[in-house]
Amino acid sequence: xxxxxxxxxxxxxxxxxxxxxxxxxxxxxxxxxxxxxxxxxxxxxxxxxxxxxxxxxxxxxxxxxxxxxxxxxxxxxxxxxxxxxxxxxxxxxxxxxxxxxxxxxxxxxxxxxxxxxxxxxxxxxxxxxxxxxxxxxxxxxxxxxxxxxxxxxxxxxxxxxxxxxxxxxxxxxxxxxxxxxxxxxxxxxxxxxxxxxxxxxxxx
Numbered sequence: 001x002x003x004x005x006x007x008x009x010x011x012x013x014x015x016x017x018x019x020x021x022x023x024x025x026x027x028x029x030x031x032x033x034x035x036x037x038x039x040x041x042x043x044x045x046x047x048x049x050x051x052x053x054x055x056x057x058x059x060x061x062x063x064x065x066x067x068x069x070x071x072x073x074x075x076x077x078x079x080x081x082x083x084x085x086x087x088x089x090x091x092x093x094x095x096x097x098x099x100x101x102x103x104x105x106x107x108x109x110x111x112x113x114x115x116x117x118x119x120x121x122x123x124x125x126x127x128x129x130x131x132x133x134x135x136x137x138x139x140x141x142x143x144x145x146x147x148x149x150x151x152x153x154x155x156x157x158x159x160x161x162x163x164x165x166x167x168x169x170x171x172x173x174x175x176x177x178x179x180x181x182x183x184x185x186x187x188x189x190x191x192x193x194x195x196x197x198x199x200x201x202x203x204x
Contacts (some may be wrong), residue, residue: 011199029131034088056116060171063166063183064109070163071109072103073131074156077140086145090200091152094193098156105182112179130162150204151196160190160197 019031078095081087087095111119122128132140132155141150163186 002106004164030100053176054115054177056112056118056176056179057174059170060176060179061113061116061118062122063170063174063179064113065119066128066166067163068106068109068120068157069122070131070166071106071130074102074135074159074163075099075106077132077137077152077156077159080140081148084144084148087149088200090144090203094196094200097154098193105186109179109181112176128162129165130159130161132161146204150201151202153204157194158195160194164190164194 019091033105049080075098078099081095082099084093110120140148140151140155167183167190171180173182174183
């Protein structure tokens, strides 16, 4: 009886040791899952820390829900300019960089909302700072050459200022580490681009 009990306990201890070793190996892998690499300059949610990745509050949810369409409009405005003729090279370069940065960030924020079991669309009634109205988008669509470049820069300055305001609110009130980190990246990048755009306007 004692021998049997000893063998049972030994088997249990061995199983526990193997389980712990497996967990250690998993945690050392970085936690990345195939098809879940949403890497941006802001980083991505860590699969090895599920609790941290899913931790969020109302500020995090609102930040992602509002910044997605805000970024989408910036990408749309950039596409408009890139399709036009006679746009100065520095303005084309800026539009290309805005599109390249904000497109992947949309994917990242959409993935967060899904992982949080939150809607990927903004709730009605929430205003989004710096968004262009239909008339302003139509004006940009119709403009050509230097006029279009100036209009794009002026509109994008306002657009960026709105994004910075929204991002600073997330930095102050959010709890999800990845969302707060992205908000800081947005503030740094877009404040620098605002300075760049004001300087470009002085050359046109």
